[in-house]
Amino acid sequence: MKIGDKESNYAIRSGTIGPDVIDIRKLYAETGCFTYDPGFTSTASCDSALTYIDGDEGVLLHRGYPIGELAEDSSFMEVSYLLLNGELPSKDELESFSYTISRHTMLHEQLMQFYRGFRRDAHPMAIMCGVVGALSAFYHDSTDIADPEHRRISSHRLIAKMPTIAAAAYKYSVGQPFVYPDNSLSYTGNFLRMTFGVPAEPYEVNPVVERALDRIFILHADHEQNASTSTVRLAGSSGANPFACIAAGIACLWGPAHGGANEAALNMLREIGTPDKIPEYIARAKDKNDPFRLMGFGHRVYKNYDPRATVMQKTVREVFDALKVNDPVFEVALQLEEMALNDPYFIEKKLFPNVDFYSGVILSAIGFPTTMFTVLFALARTVGWVAQWNEMISDPGQKIGRPRQLYTGPTQRPYVPVDKR
Numbered sequence: 001m002k003i004g005d006k007e008s009n010y011a012i013r014s015g016t017i018g019p020d021v022i023d024i025r026k027l028y029a030e031t032g033c034f035t036y037d038p039g040f041t042s043t044a045s046c047d048s049a050l051t052y053i054d055g056d057e058g059v060l061l062h063r064g065y066p067i068g069e070l071a072e073d074s075s076f077m078e079v080s081y082l083l084l085n086g087e088l089p090s091k092d093e094l095e096s097f098s099y100t101i102s103r104h105t106m107l108h109e110q111l112m113q114f115y116r117g118f119r120r121d122a123h124p125m126a127i128m129c130g131v132v133g134a135l136s137a138f139y140h141d142s143t144d145i146a147d148p149e150h151r152r153i154s155s156h157r158l159i160a161k162m163p164t165i166a167a168a169a170y171k172y173s174v175g176q177p178f179v180y181p182d183n184s185l186s187y188t189g190n191f192l193r194m195t196f197g198v199p200a201e202p203y204e205v206n207p208v209v210e211r212a213l214d215r216i217f218i219l220h221a222d223h224e225q226n227a228s229t230s231t232v233r234l235a236g237s238s239g240a241n242p243f244a245c246i247a248a249g250i251a252c253l254w255g256p257a258h259g260g261a262n263e264a265a266l267n268m269l270r271e272i273g274t275p276d277k278i279p280e281y282i283a284r285a286k287d288k289n290d291p292f293r294l295m296g297f298g299h300r301v302y303k304n305y306d307p308r309a310t311v312m313q314k315t316v317r318e319v320f321d322a323l324k325v326n327d328p329v330f331e332v333a334l335q336l337e338e339m340a341l342n343d344p345y346f347i348e349k350k351l352f353p354n355v356d357f358y359s360g361v362i363l364s365a366i367g368f369p370t371t372m373f374t375v376l377f378a379l380a381r382t383v384g385w386v387a388q389w390n391e392m393i394s395d396p397g398q399k400i401g402r403p404r405q406l407y408t409g410p411t412q413r414p415y416v417p418v419d420k421r
């Protein structure tokens with residue numbers, strides 16, 4: 001390749017599937033140029049064996065297994081094991097893993113006191129960022145990132161404690177007492193009980209809701225190098241401890257273009273209210289002078305139907321039937337999807353419903369307030385974050401992340417004292 005008057009050759013590297021990459025690590029040394037790729041639309045930042053996405057074909061694989069099959073036939077614990085260890089667990093391995101996770105569900109009692117420092121109306125994501133970041137002040141015995149055993153324990157702690165942290169954030173906001181974990185329940189059943197149970201009454205886990213929520217957790221478990229995962233990797237590349245890295249991931253996930261989209265999508269569907277208003281909103285989404293976007297539509301990678309949205313749409317029906325919910329928001333969602341999919345603007349730009357289009361509808365039917373939606377996304381994505389973080393630390397070629405820039409500011413000029421300006 002010739003750049004300016006400099007000739008340079010770059011190796012092409014192939015993965016097991018997916019596009020090849022041009023290895024440009026020596027580009028600057030050989031040509032004096034950087035590449036320019038805001039948003040990293042053409043840039044691979046790492047090797048990874050965890051998750052594969054073919055956005056044009058609507059394919060999502062975890063360690064080679066299609067997401068549809070995992071969502072249909074496995075459990076969140078099984079998928080967590082798969083992401084962390086590379087292979088599906090045997091029956092014994094699954095039992096032992098689930099047992100280990102259940103033994104880490106409690107929070108240090110002093111950490112529970114943190115909640116009382118927040119305002120009752122604080123967004124639970126704000127609480128989550130703070131409490132997860134604070135874990136590093138409590139679990140010093142698992143923060144040596146060079147030690148694989150420390151990494152394993154801190155990964156298990158994060159996966160196990162996230163439901164307790166999330167449920168406590170909810171309980172605090174509604175003024176109810178915290179419900180401590182019950183390790184005889186499944187990972188997801190335990191979370192439902194800690195969220196919706198009260199000490200005054202026994203709580204019975206509804207198996208349809210438990211299955212639906214477990215499936216939502218599976219669908220959100222990992223999604224290769226998205227913004228929050230890249231944030232976790234970037235934070236971790238400096239050697240920061242895992243609790244701090246996951247807190248950084250949570251902060252990034254909060255944004256409405258990322259994990260906040262499920263909250264935004266449901267708010268939008270409620271605002272639309274009735275099917276007759278849909279054309280008005282579609283027109284706004286198409287209007288270049290209006291910043292409004294159809295939330296839950298479009299994806300950086302999927303330019304075909306998001307395979308997670310297919311599973312979600314089916315799950316909405318199951319939950320609505322089981323809970324006998326009759327919420328007009330589902331009808332609005334179905335009709336909005338149909339109208340948008342037949343509209344030339346959305347066809348041309350390859351905009352399809354993403355995972356968040358239906359997840360909010362399900363979570364709301366289960367009883368979660370919209371502010372908890374992104375919290376649930378963070379809870380489920382924690383396993384993906386820790387698996388990616390572990391993969392990065394174990395990679396001998398790992399370096400601190402440090403992008404370059406195209407400088408457009410003033411060139412050097414002399415300082416002018418304030419009385420001369």
Ligand code: CMC
Pocket residue numbers: 223226256257258259261285286292293294295296297298299300301349351354355356
């Ligand atoms: N409604 C209307 N127009 C849209 C939408 C939308 N939801 N999404 C993209 N477009 C248009 C956009 O205006 C642009 O048009 P033009 O080329 O004329 O300027 C074109 O499509 C390409 O958009 P982009 O912003 O360059 O695409 P991107 O890949 O950078 O953005 C996205 C991807 C997800 C941020 C964006 O589609 C979006 O904002 N969607 C709504 C928010 C949402 O649902 N996010 C959840 C993502 S899935 C969960 C997760 O992984 O976090």
